[in-house]
Amino acid sequence: MMQSFTHEILRDYEEKRNRARRQREDRLQEVYDKVPKIREIDEKLQKTGLTISRMLIQGVDDPEKAIENLEQKLDRLKQERAILLTENNIPLQYLEYDFSCVNCNDTGFLPNGQKCGCFKQQLITKGYSMSNLSNILEKENFQSFNLDIFSDEPFDGQPLTPKQNMMNILNVCEGFVFNFDENSKDNLLFYGETGTGKTFLANCIAKSLLDREKIVIYQTAFKLLEILEEIRFKNSDNREKYNLLFETDLLIIDDLGTEMTNTFTNSELFNIINSRLLSGKKTIISTNLSPKEIMDRYDDRIFSRLFSKFTALHFFGRDLRWERII
Ligand SMILES: [Zn+2]
Incomplete structure (x- = not known):
């Protein structure tokens, strides 16, 4: 019986995470429509992130220096993004995921692999x-x-x-x-x-x-x-x-x-x-x-x-x- 509760709860978590993702996508789209410059910055952020990963995998002459440069670039972009959001009266957390449990981000598990309290409480509620x-x-x-x-x-x-x-x-x-x-x-x-x-x-x-x-x-x-x-x-x-x-x-x-x-x-x-x-x-x-x-x-x-x-x-x-x- 507990087994099926567990399945049910894990399915609920998945739905919750999907919902949080969709809602964040919607909010992001809304922000992009309002401030197209933010989309450009996000694309640059993504590209820079990828370049760093590629460099770590493939290796370059002076990796520390190169990565430091790119990280500075990332910081500048993030700063620029934060300023744009503020100027347009968009709270920074507006683009974050809105999970119902901040301890496990609606996965049911804590970073150490143990069941989150919200998981246990749901087992209890059902059981x-x-x-x-x-x-x-x-x-x-x-x-x-x-x-x-x-x-x-x-x-x-x-x-x-x-x-x-x-x-x-x-x-x-x-x-x-x-x-x-x-x-x-x-x-x-x-x-x-x-x-x-x-x-x-x-x-x-x-x-x-x-x-x-x-x-x-x-x-x-x-x-x-x-x-x-x-x-x-x-x-x-x-x-x-x-x-x-x-x-x-x-x-x-x-x-x-x-x-x-x-x-x-x-x-x-x-x-x-x-x-x-x-x-x-x-x-x-x-x-x-x-x-x-x-x-x-x-x-x-x-x-x-x-x-x-x-x-x-x-x-x-x-x-x-x-x-x-x-
Ligand atoms: Zn939780």
Whole structure:
């Protein structure tokens, strides 16, 4: 399955590069029509470049001197070209390729031959069916977060009002994003009733980190365990997809407790959480379960990791799903 994703992604890259090339051709043509002198310079540049290559291959009497002369000529031409562009109000970058990823120029690979982050993120997006995530993240992000929908009245005997509580949570989440690159061993556990903003906050964090070109996997526990089962029992060919769970910069497991719980899920879950802790990779888990329910439902080893290595944030307040704002 991963194999076909890879093919699909590589094909997308090729299309992107072709598009970037065509668009640059169009812009170049436009510039040539406007300032014909630039075409002449480009032709001279090309010829001079060719002469240098030919000299390097065929050899001349004093190659260093000859090449130095030609390089000076190249510099003069480039300068002349830059001046012409400026005089005609054409920004220098207008004639550059407009690749969507500046790290790999839409090839998917870095100069050292490793997969670019954008490649990994696409494998994740396809492999973990996250393709609708970007639509959600357009709406659910720190910019669209509205504290005012949380009540400032006491709630259910809690020492803070839902609004005060949410202000604290928001601070922790923004700090999490801000310090993401530091080896701070930050992990977050969101717990509390449905409709109190847990998924929204997780989305805010995902969006900020994706914007910073971090690699993020976002999946519900239910779906995640389904995928793990599939990898384990049906398809041995999915190593890469499996490994991404350990390698991704951030793993968000939403709705812990909605998955089937058995020995297999318990040990897989522990393995993922614990391996990520050991390698200093960050994880966010959200759940409707109370700490007591988590304790009843999962191994001691999972419970103890969650409550010693994660910052537990309690979400409470009225169910806001019905307000259609969150
Ligand atoms: Zn890239």
